[in-house]
Amino acid sequence: MTDTLDSGPVLAADGRPLKASLNRALRRQKMRSMMLIAPLLIFIMFTFVIPIGQMLFRSVENQIVSDVLPTTTQMLHDWDASTGERPSEDVFAALTKDMMVAVEKKEHTRLGSRLNYETTGISSLFRKTGRRVDDMGEVYTEQFTALDPTWENPVFWADLVALPDAAAALPQTLAAYASFSDTIISEDGDDPREEQPWNTVYLSLYQDLSAASAADLSALPAEVGVAQAAVGGFETQNLGDAFTKIDKDWSSVEVWETIHTYSPDFTNGYFLNSIDRQKTADGSEWRGEQQQIYLTLFVRTLIMSMTITISCILLGYPVAWLLANLPMRTANLLMILVLLPFWTSLLVRTSAWKVLLQQQGVINDIVVWLGLVADDNRLALINNATGTIIAMTHILLPFMILPLYSVMKTVPPTYVRAAKSLGATNWTAFWRVYFPQSVPGIGAGSILVFILSIGYYITPEIVGGTKGVFISNRIAYHISSSLNWGLAAALGSILLAVVMLLYWAYDRIVGIDNVKLGG
Amino acid sequence: MGTAVYNGEVPTPSLTGFTLPITAAMGAFFGLIAGQSTGLGGLLGIAAGAVVGAIVAYILVTMVSYKTGRWGAIVAIGLIGFFVGGNLGLVVGLIAGALLGWCAYWLHLGKYRRSLPPYATSGQVLWHNSFKFICGAIFFFLIAPIITIIPLSFNAENFFTFTPEMLALDPAGYSLQHYRDFFTNDDWLRPMKNSLIIAPFATIISVSLGTLAAIGLSQSHVPFRRAIMAILISPMIVPLIISATGMFFFYSQMGLWMENTFGISKSLSGYIKVILAHAALGIPFVIITVTATLVGFDNSLTRAAANMGATPTTTFFKVQMPLILPGVISGALFAFITSFDEVVVVLFVGAAAQKTLPWQMFTGLREQISPTILAVATILVIFSILLLATVEILRRRSERLRGMSPA
Numbered sequence A: 001m002t003d004t005l006d007s008g009p010v011l012a013a014d015g016r017p018l019k020a021s022l023n024r025a026l027r028r029q030k031m032r033s034m035m036l037i038a039p040l041l042i043f044i045m046f047t048f049v050i051p052i053g054q055m056l057f058r059s060v061e062n063q064i065v066s067d068v069l070p071t072t073t074q075m076l077h078d079w080d081a082s083t084g085e086r087p088s089e090d091v092f093a094a095l096t097k098d099m100m101v102a103v104e105k106k107e108h109t110r111l112g113s114r115l116n117y118e119t120t121g122i123s124s125l126f127r128k129t130g131r132r133v134d135d136m137g138e139v140y141t142e143q144f145t146a147l148d149p150t151w152e153n154p155v156f157w158a159d160l161v162a163l164p165d166a167a168a169a170l171p172q173t174l175a176a177y178a179s180f181s182d183t184i185i186s187e188d189g190d191d192p193r194e195e196q197p198w199n200t201v202y203l204s205l206y207q208d209l210s211a212a213s214a215a216d217l218s219a220l221p222a223e224v225g226v227a228q229a230a231v232g233g234f235e236t237q238n239l240g241d242a243f244t245k246i247d248k249d250w251s252s253v254e255v256w257e258t259i260h261t262y263s264p265d266f267t268n269g270y271f272l273n274s275i276d277r278q279k280t281a282d283g284s285e286w287r288g289e290q291q292q293i294y295l296t297l298f299v300r301t302l303i304m305s306m307t308i309t310i311s312c313i314l315l316g317y318p319v320a321w322l323l324a325n326l327p328m329r330t331a332n333l334l335m336i337l338v339l340l341p342f343w344t345s346l347l348v349r350t351s352a353w354k355v356l357l358q359q360q361g362v363i364n365d366i367v368v369w370l371g372l373v374a375d376d377n378r379l380a381l382i383n384n385a386t387g388t389i390i391a392m393t394h395i396l397l398p399f400m401i402l403p404l405y406s407v408m409k410t411v412p413p414t415y416v417r418a419a420k421s422l423g424a425t426n427w428t429a430f431w432r433v434y435f436p437q438s439v440p441g442i443g444a445g446s447i448l449v450f451i452l453s454i455g456y457y458i459t460p461e462i463v464g465g466t467k468g469v470f471i472s473n474r475i476a477y478h479i480s481s482s483l484n485w486g487l488a489a490a491l492g493s494i495l496l497a498v499v500m501l502l503y504w505a506y507d508r509i510v511g512i513d514n515v516k517l518g519g
Numbered sequence B: 001m002g003t004a005v006y007n008g009e010v011p012t013p014s015l016t017g018f019t020l021p022i023t024a025a026m027g028a029f030f031g032l033i034a035g036q037s038t039g040l041g042g043l044l045g046i047a048a049g050a051v052v053g054a055i056v057a058y059i060l061v062t063m064v065s066y067k068t069g070r071w072g073a074i075v076a077i078g079l080i081g082f083f084v085g086g087n088l089g090l091v092v093g094l095i096a097g098a099l100l101g102w103c104a105y106w107l108h109l110g111k112y113r114r115s116l117p118p119y120a121t122s123g124q125v126l127w128h129n130s131f132k133f134i135c136g137a138i139f140f141f142l143i144a145p146i147i148t149i150i151p152l153s154f155n156a157e158n159f160f161t162f163t164p165e166m167l168a169l170d171p172a173g174y175s176l177q178h179y180r181d182f183f184t185n186d187d188w189l190r191p192m193k194n195s196l197i198i199a200p201f202a203t204i205i206s207v208s209l210g211t212l213a214a215i216g217l218s219q220s221h222v223p224f225r226r227a228i229m230a231i232l233i234s235p236m237i238v239p240l241i242i243s244a245t246g247m248f249f250f251y252s253q254m255g256l257w258m259e260n261t262f263g264i265s266k267s268l269s270g271y272i273k274v275i276l277a278h279a280a281l282g283i284p285f286v287i288i289t290v291t292a293t294l295v296g297f298d299n300s301l302t303r304a305a306a307n308m309g310a311t312p313t314t315t316f317f318k319v320q321m322p323l324i325l326p327g328v329i330s331g332a333l334f335a336f337i338t339s340f341d342e343v344v345v346v347l348f349v350g351a352a353a354q355k356t357l358p359w360q361m362f363t364g365l366r367e368q369i370s371p372t373i374l375a376v377a378t379i380l381v382i383f384s385i386l387l388l389a390t391v392e393i394l395r396r397r398s399e400r401l402r403g404m405s406p407a
Helices: A002-007 A018-058 A063-068 A070-078 A089-104 A108-116 A122-135 A138-147 A154-162 A171-188 A199-211 A222-231 A239-246 A253-261 A269-274 A294-325 A328-343 A346-357 A362-369 A385-408 A413-421 A426-454 A458-463 A471-482 A485-509 B015-038 B042-063 B066-108 B122-152 B177-184 B186-218 B225-237 B240-262 B266-295 B300-307 B312-340 B344-349 B357-366 B372-401
Strands: A277-280 A283-286
Touching: A018 A485, A018 B186, A018 B225, A018 B240, A018 B266, A063 A070, A063 A108, A070 A089, A070 A253, A089 A108, A089 A122, A089 A171, A089 A199, A089 A239, A108 A122, A122 A239, A122 A253, A138 A199, A138 A222, A154 A171, A171 A199, A199 A222, A253 A277, A269 A277, A269 A485, A294 A328, A294 A385, A294 A426, A294 A471, A294 B122, A328 A385, A328 B122, A328 B372, A346 A362, A346 A385, A346 A458, A346 B122, A346 B357, A346 B372, A385 A426, A385 A458, A385 B122, A413 A426, A426 A485, A458 A471, A458 B357, A471 A485, A471 B240, A471 B344, A485 B225, A485 B240, B015 B042, B015 B066, B042 B066, B122 B372, B177 B186, B177 B372, B186 B225, B186 B266, B186 B312, B186 B357, B225 B266, B240 B266, B240 B344, B266 B312, B266 B344, B300 B312, B312 B372, B344 B357, B357 B372
Parallel strands: none
Antiparallel strands: A277 A283
């Protein structure tokens, strides 16, 4: 006892403590396995996980409104839609300036189509306004230049805004000039010293001068002081009316409410849309009966996936039982009949069903030939839910049979024999003894088939018509046709959440490492 | 089926009360088909079929030996079919003859209950045989759609069903024109070429990275093994439409970035995007198959190699690789078929220049459906038969190498 106490910790051959040596070896082993895994992990992160994350982000992201209309959204912040009044003149002035920049950058149409998803008609409203917005505030430009032609001179403008005292005295003018010069430099590559400023700059100047006192302007060129004395007598333009003249929708509270509601950088609007609700100023409300499509689609996707799963169980169970109980040689031969469809291209199987199920297809031809159905009353097997269920049951059946088979292989036949020898009938022996042992296989197969079918796109698209499509077809439609990517991302996120839940259940029941391929 | 197999004598069942009526019922079924198709009427067909069935059964079981009886029935009913319905009638007749002959002997010789214990009740015998029949029907459901398109692809017309000429087995009803179209039409050749470019590259990426990672994962003391596994398997679990949506956003930016940074052409960046996307989708299959192979791998082999002075690289290539090669190859085949068969992601990520074969089939099925699709489908079925055979051979080889019984 005393010997070991004296000698201290056990040492390895190189004189280090054994414990430290072992720890070091373990650490190195961990490092080595991580080094082997790392390349793939990084690859998957970049090619798969980040794209999915970005999609999730896109389903709440809504920066386009505040990017394109930065001042308008800011000014609109305190506007109250419940008064029923259109926003104040200041908001319209801000809208004029924002729109001017947006039109030059050609961003107003993008914003228009974005807001059009929420309120129909905004897209054309923005396009129409975009064509005429450069006339807004022209009345001020004319009056300033009539007062003194120097106001037309680009160089005078450039020098004016460069003055150190201008920032305090003419804040709005400076901001408008800055967006003018930035835009023409970046969009057209023009020199601001050679271009007369936009009408919006004169509009801002008018606003600044009306608000400023003479003392503030004392450090600026004399022209400014003269102009300030004159602005009191200027003819003014009601911008709200001017916009309303372009399109009466600018006086509609609904349009302004939409812009107001979607001002923040992040929105739950896409998610609300994907469960058929509509975002309003204070919360959300159900859409009209006519517009409710997504909940119906989600419910249909779930019901049809369940139907497909149940048909797969009904068809897969007997076959799996037969395969598990036949002699090995016969079972392997019959297994080919299961594995061949499994290995055959999805498109091939879908084409086969399209060919078989058509009105003039093989199945209809046979039943007509046998006289079971009249020629003018052929069965409608395709472009509806029936077509989708038949084709998808066929396509997913191997995914049910293979896990069922591998579970049934492990059920000892002696149990059923013991039950029978104890007096159980065939049915009791099966139902009370065999079936409970095959339940894990049913669970594994069902979750697998359900997960696969819930996100199917190709087969419903081809044989489903309009009544047999899934939520995934709607996602594809929003990606490629309606271009409402935010909504597509939100629908995808909901679907992903459902699948993840099922995946978690699968992992708990079967364990993800136990997935087997090809029997 | 049943576990207690009784191979002794089975009492011959009653001829008039059992064998004759059942065979007659089967004959009636074929009679119905014949009656309907020749226009004689269903009822007449049923009656005639039943009579023929009963006569055949009686002659077979009472007068002739098994072998002569089977062939005799085939020839006789085939001839009846030929006189009633020409070439097609001959084929149906031959099949009907084979089945009727088989049915008569199957019943008369008691083969139908051979695999059941002698004490099984008639209800159990009936259920046993109905069950077999149901399973047969399900196998038929599994395989029939794939088999049906093969003859249809030789259709001389642009139809998707059997023409009267095809049914009459008239050579004029068959042609290779759809295959000719596939091998000459640029609309099909270019996608074929694209598929053959994209799939191998995607496979190489997924196999090389996937094998390394699977080896890393199979070692002891891997931190966060479950989480890593879940991430690596996720491309297989996440529905393709969601993967495609996510990739659609990300890869379009990545493509622009590649074009601007490296100055590569739009078409090349398109190929790179699709290859990377497909590689990500194929990785779970490689991981699963290679991990499964590594489960039985004896780690003392690598230690022995190291002991004898081999470097880790030498050990990997000379000891570990040959043993796990079957798993790697079947993982590669899975990755290949995943890419080769993939539509949704390429539809979203790729441009028209990267149109692959499944994409072209998808467009064909949705828009201008042409029978060339069936020719392509037939070629792909043959291709998948070859793949299936390869995977099956590799699996057995792997199990033999690892000292497991071939299952």
